[in-house]
Amino acid sequence: MKLYIKLAETLGERIEHGYYRPGDRLPSVRALSLEHGVSLSTVQQAYRILEDSGLAEPRPKSGYFVPPRRQTPALPAVSRAPQRPVDVSQWNDVLDLIKRSAKDNVLQLGRGMPDITSPTLKPLLRSLGQISRRQDGSGLYYDSIYGTQALREQVARLALDSGCQVPASDIVITTGCHEALSVAIRSTCEPGDIVAVDSPSFHGAMQTLKGFGMKALELPTDPLNGISLEALEMALEQWPIKLIQLTPNCNNPLGYIMPEARKRALVTLAQRYDVPILEDDVYGDLAYQYPRPRTIKSFDADGRVLLCSSFSKTVAPGIRVGWIAPGRYLDRVLHMKYISTGATATQPQLALADFIANGHYEPHLRRMRSQYQYSRDQMIDWVMRYFPEGTRASRPQGSFMLWVELPEDFDTLLLNRALLPKGVQIAAGSIFSASGKYRNCLRMNYSSKPTPSIEAAVRMVGETIRELMGE
Amino acid sequence: MKLYIKLAETLGERIEHGYYRPGDRLPSVRALSLEHGVSLSTVQQAYRILEDSGLAEPRPKSGYFVPPRRQTPALPAVSRAPQRPVDVSQWNDVLDLIKRSAKDNVLQLGRGMPDITSPTLKPLLRSLGQISRRQDGSGLYYDSIYGTQALREQVARLALDSGCQVPASDIVITTGCHEALSVAIRSTCEPGDIVAVDSPSFHGAMQTLKGFGMKALELPTDPLNGISLEALEMALEQWPIKLIQLTPNCNNPLGYIMPEARKRALVTLAQRYDVPILEDDVYGDLAYQYPRPRTIKSFDADGRVLLCSSFSKTVAPGIRVGWIAPGRYLDRVLHMKYISTGATATQPQLALADFIANGHYEPHLRRMRSQYQYSRDQMIDWVMRYFPEGTRASRPQGSFMLWVELPEDFDTLLLNRALLPKGVQIAAGSIFSASGKYRNCLRMNYSSKPTPSIEAAVRMVGETIRELMGE
Numbered sequence: 017m018k019l020y021i022k023l024a025e026t027l028g029e030r031i032e033h034g035y036y037r038p039g040d041r042l043p044s045v046r047a048l049s050l051e052h053g054v055s056l057s058t059v060q061q062a063y064r065i066l067e068d069s070g071l072a073e074p075r076p077k078s079g080y081f082v083p084p085r086r087q088t089p090a091l092p093a094v095s096r097a098p099q100r101p102v103d104v105s106q107w108n109d110v111l112d113l114i115k116r117s118a119k120d121n122v123l124q125l126g127r128g129m130p131d132i133t134s135p136t137l138k139p140l141l142r143s144l145g146q147i148s149r150r151q152d153g154s155g156l157y158y159d160s161i162y163g164t165q166a167l168r169e170q171v172a173r174l175a176l177d178s179g180c181q182v183p184a185s186d187i188v189i190t191t192g193c194h195e196a197l198s199v200a201i202r203s204t205c206e207p208g209d210i211v212a213v214d215s216p217s218f219h220g221a222m223q224t225l226k227g228f229g230m231k232a233l234e235l236p237t238d239p240l241n242g243i244s245l246e247a248l249e250m251a252l253e254q255w256p257i258k259l260i261q262l263t264p265n266c267n268n269p270l271g272y273i274m275p276e277a278r279k280r281a282l283v284t285l286a287q288r289y290d291v292p293i294l295e296d297d298v299y300g301d302l303a304y305q306y307p308r309p310r311t312i313k314s315f316d317a318d319g320r321v322l323l324c325s326s327f328s329k330t331v332a333p334g335i336r337v338g339w340i341a342p343g344r345y346l347d348r349v350l351h352m353k354y355i356s357t358g359a360t361a362t363q364p365q366l367a368l369a370d371f372i373a374n375g376h377y378e379p380h381l382r383r384m385r386s387q388y389q390y391s392r393d394q395m396i397d398w399v400m401r402y403f404p405e406g407t408r409a410s411r412p413q414g415s416f417m418l419w420v421e422l423p424e425d426f427d428t429l430l431l432n433r434a435l436l437p438k439g440v441q442i443a444a445g446s447i448f449s450a451s452g453k454y455r456n457c458l459r460m461n462y463s464s465k466p467t468p469s470i471e472a473a474v475r476m477v478g479e480t481i482r483e484l485m486g487e
Numbered sequence: 488m489k490l491y492i493k494l495a496e497t498l499g500e501r502i503e504h505g506y507y508r509p510g511d512r513l514p515s516v517r518a519l520s521l522e523h524g525v526s527l528s529t530v531q532q533a534y535r536i537l538e539d540s541g542l543a544e545p546r547p548k549s550g551y552f553v554p555p556r557r558q559t560p561a562l563p564a565v566s567r568a569p570q571r572p573v574d575v576s577q578w579n580d581v582l583d584l585i586k587r588s589a590k591d592n593v594l595q596l597g598r599g600m601p602d603i604t605s606p607t608l609k610p611l612l613r614s615l616g617q618i619s620r621r622q623d624g625s626g627l628y629y630d631s632i633y634g635t636q637a638l639r640e641q642v643a644r645l646a647l648d649s650g651c652q653v654p655a656s657d658i659v660i661t662t663g664c665h666e667a668l669s670v671a672i673r674s675t676c677e678p679g680d681i682v683a684v685d686s687p688s689f690h691g692a693m694q695t696l697k698g699f700g701m702k703a704l705e706l707p708t709d710p711l712n713g714i715s716l717e718a719l720e721m722a723l724e725q726w727p728i729k730l731i732q733l734t735p736n737c738n739n740p741l742g743y744i745m746p747e748a749r750k751r752a753l754v755t756l757a758q759r760y761d762v763p764i765l766e767d768d769v770y771g772d773l774a775y776q777y778p779r780p781r782t783i784k785s786f787d788a789d790g791r792v793l794l795c796s797s798f799s800k801t802v803a804p805g806i807r808v809g810w811i812a813p814g815r816y817l818d819r820v821l822h823m824k825y826i827s828t829g830a831t832a833t834q835p836q837l838a839l840a841d842f843i844a845n846g847h848y849e850p851h852l853r854r855m856r857s858q859y860q861y862s863r864d865q866m867i868d869w870v871m872r873y874f875p876e877g878t879r880a881s882r883p884q885g886s887f888m889l890w891v892e893l894p895e896d897f898d899t900l901l902l903n904r905a906l907l908p909k910g911v912q913i914a915a916g917s918i919f920s921a922s923g924k925y926r927n928c929l930r931m932n933y934s935s936k937p938t939p940s941i942e943a944a945v946r947m948v949g950e951t952i953r954e955l956m957g958e
Contacts, residue, residue: 107822111632114825118628132627141619144626144834148615155615156603156803157589161582191662191807194829202698207678220829227673227826332627334833336662351578354585355698356827358665358691362805363615364832 019054020061021307026052027062031071031082038085042072045079068306068382070389089400089409091239092270092421092457101210101233101255104226104450109429110219113443122436123473124461126443128268130416131387131463132332136380140331143367155363161354163189163339164362166369171339174372177307178300179314180323182341188349189339189365191357193298193326196340198224199352200294200322201259203345205230209258212251214243216419216448216457218268218296221261225450232450233257239410239419242267242274245281252289259292265309266299269419269448269459271412273309283315290320292345297325298338301381303414304389319343327368329415330381335364387465388416395462398471402478404485416463419445422481426456434480440473490525491532492778497523498533502542502553509556513543516550536777539853541860560871560880562710563741563892563928572681572704572726575697575921580900581690584914593907594944595932597914599739601887602858602934603803607851611802614838626834632825634660634810635833637840642810645843648778649771650785651794653812659820660810660836662828664769664797667811669695670823671765671793672730674816676701680729683722685714687890687919687928689739689767692732696921703921704728710881710890713738713745716752723760730763736780737770740890740919740930742883744780754786761791763816768796769809772852774885775860790814798839800886801852806835858936859887866933869942873949875956887934890916893952897927905951911944 027048030036043051048059063080066072072080113126147155162168168184175182190196197220205211207229213221215234225232233251236244242264251257260282264274274282286293295312303309313323322345326338337360342349371377395418399409403420410419422428428444435441445457460477464470498519501507514522519530534551537543543551584597618626633639639655646653661667668691676682678700684692686705696703704722707715713735722728731753735745745753757764766783774780784794793816797809808831813820842848866889870880874891881890893899899915906912916928931948935941 110825111821114629114632114830117631117635118625120631127629129629132624137624137627141624144619145616148612148619153603153608153612153803154589156608156805158585158598158600158799158804160588160591161585164588191828191832194825195827198826198828206700220826223822224826227822229677328629332624333629333830334627336828336830336832350582351694351698354581354665355691355695356666356669357662357807359585359804359807361662361807361832361835363835 266414
């Protein structure tokens with residue numbers, strides 16, 4: 017283990033065990049360098065890790081401090097999902113969320129949109145521009161159905177950070193994570209088949225099941241640990257489940273990271289019942305912890321995990337570049353990819369490969385992770401302040417989305433209807449369930465840097481909730 | 488009708504009826520201006536139309552001439568397709584064609600790739616570059632699921648040229664024509680359903696039927712007039728056909744344009760049996776005739792035609808921008824589009840909208856049509872010269888693909904295997920059939936300007952054919 021990681025862990029433990037208390041000043045870089053016999057830059061690297069994981073915060077000219085402990089709302093309840101497979105509904109409410117473009121005059125607090133205004137994206141824009149100007153028109157040709165080789169190699173390298181050894185030849189570039197999910201589902205299931213899913217779950221994946229005629233079996237999911245393996249095992253006994261589909265890292269919408277031991281246990285269970293796993297890791301690189309959490313795929317010994325991801329959340333959604341490492345399903349996935357869109361657009365693949373190869377991806381991630389973590393705390397504070405008492409909220413460990421639970425008889429579809437004339441939109445909880453559960457929940461995006469106008473919008477959401485509750 | 492179009496028609500009839508003979512000099516611009524009492528520029532416009540449609544050719548400083556009559560090979564036979572629905576096969580041979588990228592050191596004579604080196608594309612590249620440099624990052628956001636409004640409006644305007652009045656609100660932008668075809672099929676059929684198709688037919692559409700589990704009923708297709716309406720009617724009587732899928736304009740691979748009367752009759756037939764029509768018009772704008780041929784959609788009175796197209800063949804395939812005008816199926820198409828890739832990439836849509844709105848699309852088309860027509864004649868000459876006697880060939884009326892028929896027992900899959908070590912690839916005929924027919928046929932691309940190295944490649948293909956025939 018590298019020295020600075022070891023040092024970060026030592027300091028992290030001291031903080032978590034209360035040796036340093038919230039608000040305390042942490043030892044200076046020089047003092048730690050002397051204490052541990054390491055270089056100043058090693059200490060600085062260690063502090064950067066602690067900063068990334070929210071355990072230390074720098075104050076200008078005063079050094080590092082333990083962040084003050086924040087008051088946090090109660091966690092949402094563990095979901096009690098229906099114990100039988102259902103057809104997916106809720107399309108009209110999803111359409112309502114996605115039919116708007118960025119230019120519409122609505123503050124889209126409900127959309128899964130990252131902040132794309134960071135200066136760390138400039139090299140990507142430059143690269144896109146340069147490829148456009150290339151005289152060989154390299155951005156205009158059909159690409160190979162597998163995707164651009166240079167990008168597949170970069171994806172294979174990045175996968176190592178999640179504990180995955182996937183050669184570039186086993187990676188297929190897709191048109192966003194949407195296409196990766198869609199081809200993965202069609203490569204493993206037939207219409208009518210049952211798919212076990214975490215719940216609440218990404219509405220795009222739910223709608224894909226609907227579109228292809230599969231049934232969803234929603235599993236009880238803990239807001240800190242992910243799906244219940246006990247419930248999954250019972251379900252595997254009871255139903256002919258053809259696929260397990262979940263988002264274990266920085267779950268959308270709950271924000272948890274499934275512990276490693278559970279990931280490992282899940283793979284064992286899937287092996288025992290011989291079921292493939294669709295792992296959606298689209299937010300995995302945005303975990304606030306460092307190093308980033310492992311994928312389920314990293315425990316996969318026999319190619320049963322189809323790992324799906326994209327650069328839509330980490331870099332920019334409008335470029336529509338995702339990827340899939342489909343294990344033993346490569347042949348079927350290639351066919352499904354071909355009949356879905358043919359090859360993926362060439363130019364953004366080339367630009368992304370440049371961006372990553374030239375070392376721009378990691379610094380960009382570092383910046384976004386720290387911005388999102390800061391915004392998360394701010395958003396939780398606002399929800400505490402402006403939402404009615406009794407409001408529960410998730411504790412996201414990565415990404416930029418907060419899941420909020422209101423009293424049981426509240427209806428967030430009505431809330432959205434009341435908010436739209438005021439120019440704000442949230443994501444209603446029911447679209448995250450195959451069967452329209454979570455009507456009293458909502459998802460809010462905190463990817464933008466906190467501003468007074470966002471605070472005003474959150475306050476308005478809170479006030480509208482109170483009005484609808486008749487307070 | 489505009490004066491110059493009327494004049495072009497008059498002159499065209501005189502040429503076709505033999506009043507002017509091949510090699511004859513045509514009347515001067517001045518003489519025609521006097522004869523018909525029109526301006527010089529009207530005559531020049533008329534001559535440009537005749538030039539575009541191959542009826543006149545300019546010679547520097549000598550005026551216009553009737554092109555010498557070329558010796559042409561016999562047409563391919565009318566396909567006699569199997570008269571029962573079949574499952575689609577041939578995926579491995581398709582994969583063989585599409586797994587290469589443009590950088591592979593193989594002359595891909597088999598691929599449906601347009602010429603993207605024309606200087607008339609420069610404004611598009613400039614526009615792509617400019618959007619990349621925009622500080623508002625407009626190319627990086629998720630777009631609306633419908634697509635960019637500016638592009639939808641341009642597509643609606645262009646559709647008028649094919650006789651179609653489709654408002655922008657009825658158009659959905661897709662990730663290439665592949666996605667348009669795929670969502671159209673899934674919006675109208677269920678697995679197991681029977682789809683009537685022209686034959687030979689685009690391998691991508693065939694593979695889409697395979698991927699979603701539909702059966703293909705291949706209809707006899709005339710190399711000049713398209714599918715047999717008589718056979719279609721019999722099939723509609725006999726089978727529960729759920730969709731009619733065809734490429735009536737600049738058919739891929741046969742190159743014919745279905746006559747207007749037959750298009751109209753097809754719509755009537757579809758109405759009578761209440762079946763939707765999937766019309767693939769991806770090559771329609773590349774017809775050598777002016778104005779371009781009408782779409783089947785232009786005769787559609789009750790929204791049963793799903794018109795699919797893209798800018799992949801007219802502008803550039805690597806940007807992956809297509810569109811669909813789905814008529815009464817709009818709602819289902821939107822859902823299928825969402826679960827396939829989500830929104831389409833933003834930047835290329837914005838750049839294309841600029842390109843078209845600023846008047847760059849039509850001149851580009853004009854140039855490409857005339858280049859492709861010239862290359863077609865050259866390619867037919869080479870096939871006549873270098874392929875064995877008895878070789879038949881299509882007479883493409885647009886686009887850039889020639890269909891070649893060899894003696895009945897020849898196998899073009901073996902030909903491809905023999906050609907690959909020599910660095911050339913053709914498209915084997917069998918991938919254009921659901922059931923692997925047309926083994927003695929092949930498709931060749933003539934989009935590039937004729938060069939000695941392409942001639943050498945065609946000669947090598949001819950020689951390899953002779954070798955395999957044991958000549």
